[in-house]
Amino acid sequence: MSNISFSDREFKRISEIMYQAAGLSFNDSKKSLIQSRLLPRIQRIGAGSFAEYIAMLEDESQAAEFQMAVDLLTTNETYFFREPKHYELLEQELASRKSRAPLAVWSAASSFGDEAYSTAMLLADMQMQGRIGPDWSILATDISHRVLLSAKEAIYPQDRLRAVSPERLRRYCLRGDGDSEGQVLLQDKIRERVQFGRLNLCQPVDGIGPFDVIFLRNVLIYFDVPTKIEVVDRVLATLKPGGLFFLGTAEGRVACKTPLQTVQPGAFRKTA
Ligand SMILES: C[S@@+](CC[C@H](N)C(=O)[O-])C[C@H]1O[C@@H](n2cnc3c(N)ncnc32)[C@H](O)[C@@H]1O
Structure with a gap:
């Protein structure tokens, strides 16, 4: 005691x-x-x-x-392709884009990088199928140095990739053996598409964006209502009009000043 x-x-x-x-x-x-x-x-x-x-x-x-x-x-709980409907929407949305203009995505509370790397796998597939152009990049940020260091290493317990299809596992992952049995290392072609950096969402955000897509999922839970609104408006200032914005499905809608249209639970479009 x-x-x-x-x-x-x-x-x-x-x-x-x-x-x-x-x-x-x-x-x-x-x-x-x-x-x-x-x-x-x-x-x-x-x-x-x-x-x-x-x-x-x-x-x-x-x-x-x-x-x-x-x-x-706080908790850093995350896993690959969490809330699969968000990735399905993103795929539909990008497939329907007329242009092959550069595409910028921000994973704004990335934790260990699962969300950013899931997005990279989706975009790499779409590029391979000729449905998006080759010029796309993902920024992944978090307040925690510890999770960012681990994210850059890109080694995961196999269970965290339970929602990754067998084809993607074959295409983008290397399975460990011996001492590394049960672990997965992401291949360079995925890792090199994601840039990691430390960013505190409660401080001014400068010098990044504009983004076509932003994930801000499962972090607002730690903030009170005024802070949620402030953080969401700050993040949305870096999203292009028409861009997609994702919150955790269970987080509801935040009464932010930036005009948003609900597309599906946890998914919004910035309208202006
Ligand atoms: C539960 S994880 C969410 C991971 C991922 N977005 C997902 O939905 O699976 C929440 C993350 O928010 C980060 N976080 C908490 N406060 C933050 C802040 N003020 N600025 C940036 N990140 C923060 C934590 O370090 C943690 O990694």
Whole structure:
């Protein structure tokens, strides 16, 4: 049993820090969640108390520890071709485009890269079939360095690719053997199409876009309503008029200022 206590004041301070720096919103019911996620970390690094840990989170020279806390307080759950209907819509939409103009896609809370690489597999297939031109690229960003490092390595447990067709597995993946049994490495022809970078959605977004397609799926859950609206409008400012915008199907519609038309659950078109 730990004798490290966690006062309401400490809970409030951690909530404030996470809200200001990463937009993460924790109401009073989340006190025990924060405690259970951070306590093992505090013990592992030998900090004597939550107060000591808070001082580390406030210290700009300890950015890596701040990152670690964000990671512990959010989830990076993702898998290939999550919400397949979104990829079906994207395929139909791109197939019906008259032009072979360059195509830019942004996976805006990419986690380990599954969403971005799934899109790359779809676009590589479409290019091979002559349904889109060769000039397409994908930007994948996340607040977490840890997931980005892993995404760049592009090695996954096989189970995460359970929704990838056998043809795509053959075409784009290498199965590990020996020590790497049960793991899959993505081939260079997919990896080289995705560029990864760190980006905090709660800060101004400069120098990227405009995009034809944006995925912002399963990240708004961490934000309160004003932050959701702010983040969605900020992200949509980089989407071309007529472009497709995806949220997690369960996330509903956000009352943003940017005009959107609903295309299917979790899929929207920017109308102006
Ligand atoms: C559940 S994953 C979503 C992955 C993928 N989009 C999907 O739907 O499968 C949520 C991701 O949001 C990231 N995240 C949380 N707050 C963020 C912020 N303020 N800016 C950018 N990314 C953030 C987390 O690091 C995590 O990797």
